[in-house]
Amino acid sequence: MEEDSITSALLPAQGRGGGLRFSIDPDLPGRFWVESKATWKIAGAAIFSRLATFGLNVITQAFIGHVGDLELAAFSMVISVIVGFTSGIIIGMGTALGTLCGQAYGAQKQEILGIYMQRSWIVLSGCTIALTPFYFFTAPILKLLGQSNDVANLSGRVSLWCIPMLFSFVFFYTLSRFLQSQSKNFITAWSSALGAVFNILLCWLFVSKWRMGLEGALISLNVAWWTPVIVQYVYVTCGWCPDAWTGYSMEAFVDIWPFLKLSVASGVMLWLDLWYYKILVLLIGNTKDAEVAIDSLSICLNINTWEMAIPLGLLASTSVRIANELGAGRPVRAKFVVVVSIITSTIIGLVILVLIMVLRGNFAQVFTNNVIMQKAIYKLGLLLAFTVLLNSIQPVLVGVAVGLGWQAFVAYINFGCYYIIGVPLGMILGYTFHLGVMGIWLGMIFGTGAQTLALMFITWRVDWEIEAKAIESKLNQWSSIKSQNEKNKQTC
Template sequence: MVEEQKHPLLLHPNPNNGVANVNERYGGDILLENMSETLSIFDRKRETWDELKKVWQIGGPSIFCRLAMFSLTIITQSLAGHLSDLDLAAFSIATTLLIAISFGFLIGMSTALETLCGQAYGARQHHMLGIYMQRSCVVLFLCAILLLPMFIFAAPLLKILGQSAEVAERTGLVARWLIPMHLSFVFQFSFQRFLQSQLKTAIIAWSSAVSLAVHAIISWIFVYKLGVGIVGTALTLDFSWWLSVFIFYGYVVYGGCPKTWNGFSWQAFTELWDFFKLALASGVMVLLENVYYRLLVIASGDAGSSHAAVDALSICVTLFGWESMVPLGILAATGVRVAIELGAGNVGGAKFAAKVCMLTSSVIGLIFFALVIAIPDKLALIFTPNSSVISIVRELAVMLASTILLNSIPPVFLGIAVGSGWQVLAAYINIGSYYLIGFPLGIFLGRVMNFGYMGIWVGMLGGSVTQILLLATVTNKIGWEKEVQKARGKHFLTNKVVHD
């Protein structure tokens, strides 16, 4: 009889203790299962690391770009303070109110391009990316034109809102000269989404870095040294934003995207209504997210809070705004990664990308949570030496840290919405959570129950919790296979129509 051959890993007696072979005592299947589990854990770690690299390949430059371009305004605003208190107030109102609305709405609308370009890139319909990008420029430009009255008639609008005539008139002057910056958003955001979707992220970071460096130099020369006045100050900001646009344009048109840019096409003027509907939902979704906590300062002032309290809340909201550039970058990465995987027909890849993005954003939220709790005084000193304001900021540290932590989660869900194409539903969830639940609850706690600005903030946090629960519920019920069929069917149908 021939002796049964066994794998040496399963039959290896130990001469030192005389123990029977592993196969006889434990069973070879158990050892094979343990080996399989070890290999599986190793594979999962490797897959997670590979996905993290993909996420940060998109999210890293996106975060840097947002911080750098946001810093252009901060530099100009700080230099405007050297002109006069009136000029500083006018420039601050124009940028924190009018530009914030324009920025939030148009950057939100541009996320529709992430959905379409990401899915087309995943489906290998590369020629469609250039058409989608041009279509985005057309739709966003028309919407930017519709927003122009907000800049042209800024002075009378601010007077209606209660600003003094002197400040309102000066702000109106600044607003009119910031119209070129407002129009640059159309092309800035469209080019950026177009490049992100095909993972050409290095040019995004370089463009932002060059614009920031140039802006710092020309601002120092023209505003600080030559004293060009408030109009010249606004023009330096216009120039720096358009510089970034021209860098993108040169890269795309002159050979940087050979597969996805085939020149200007009349197809950019087709199917504009469908693109507009998707873009409008995206614009509303992001705008409502962007301005929600800004209402805290207004509501607290109306609720009779002290001047120091309102100043402290303004500092907290500003810090929250700076930090929110990070989860917004993760939102972009989530949208692109999910769209690419769905376009490629990879349901598992889309789900895994979403999980890794959620883990990444949550860890970042925890880091900033700990930072705010640890050094609230030092963060407040960046803005003011006033001890009363710093003391209130210290009291608000837990609320600010909790807000930052909670708001590290929704951007990932919104990124999934962008990648899957259900921005309309996400917009409704934002409206319901923030403006039908959170803000009314805050007003009730702050004014009716007399808890002041703390009550308002707690109520608004309730809106954030509601949003997270609703988005999580909807995300868990996504028919991922159906989304794959929609994504691939849409782009292959478009491809057929184009070539026919």
């Protein structure tokens, strides 16, 4: 695929009469199809992996639900509050590795990938150690947030069992980004599925058969998370990535500070995104008929969480494809990736929007027989549909920024649009204008819309040539440092 031919398919040409005419490339559908295959090769595995790992908590929760109501409440509280808070930071910080590995792989500098991953292990391990006090002090934290003593005390026990799972995130998400940047994330998908199978079998054995209760379910969950880590680690270090993994190196300790800054920016960016709709649930707790509102909203947000696997998979593929193409010095191809990804995600979002609008009177019956709840879910279905549409486009635009390495910039946009526009506007509509859950959610949709428009603007303003040259310069600088280090070793 030549740069010039793609350019002719995308850009207007000058006509004889001074006006604009558009050059239509007859092979444009073919090029679109080729890029779509490359995109879905990454996105498909990422979606499958996300569904499998998300299912681990759902499976464990289902088995704990048969142990007791108190145990279920404690597990749900730890997973949603403590694990949700800490894992969001770690997952976000891991996206920095995806950016750097994708750019290096595109530039045919595979030997850097292993160094980057080891550097990420160092940074994320330090961050994880710093986050462990939240697990040791879970009980007092939850009591401070207003939870009952029984739930808070048992949650304190549950959180200690979740510490091994927390450290598995360091390696799972870095190994996944390392493989994803090389379009080898099929191993991540299948290893995640293996972890889910182990979780079901072990939960059945420990909880249902041997009556080990809550502890048995938590052991199963830890095994399920460490299973894909072990599989991916063996795959990477035992010869299946010979160019990208050349063994452990002290060079991983070089340039830690720039890597740390990008990782922290990535963590803040994703954390602000993940917690935006969790705040929605907290705000609704102060509205009239809060119990019905929270239950109906939780059902809608669960649907949104499952559906989000698709746009988040496209986020992963967009960031990798853009990083690969910019690293290879092909800025026009990188621009074409954006076009294909946005068109694809928009079509998917519109299809799901239509499905929700058509079926919103029926899907509530799947979750509840309560007529009041069904009516509440029917009303919220309209907002869910537009949330799904925005959440189909927005992650792709975030993927563009991640591929460029602009995580810090997006973090500022997220904070401004979400917490200066969305949350205050939702509170005004919900509390001042007495619109309740509809008003709070509508205000937060405006925040998401503002973020989407901002990301569209900066994507439109990107100078792809300059970005490609900047990445080339950075990678060449690293190569010169590496060569100098090797000469110094030979001299010694």
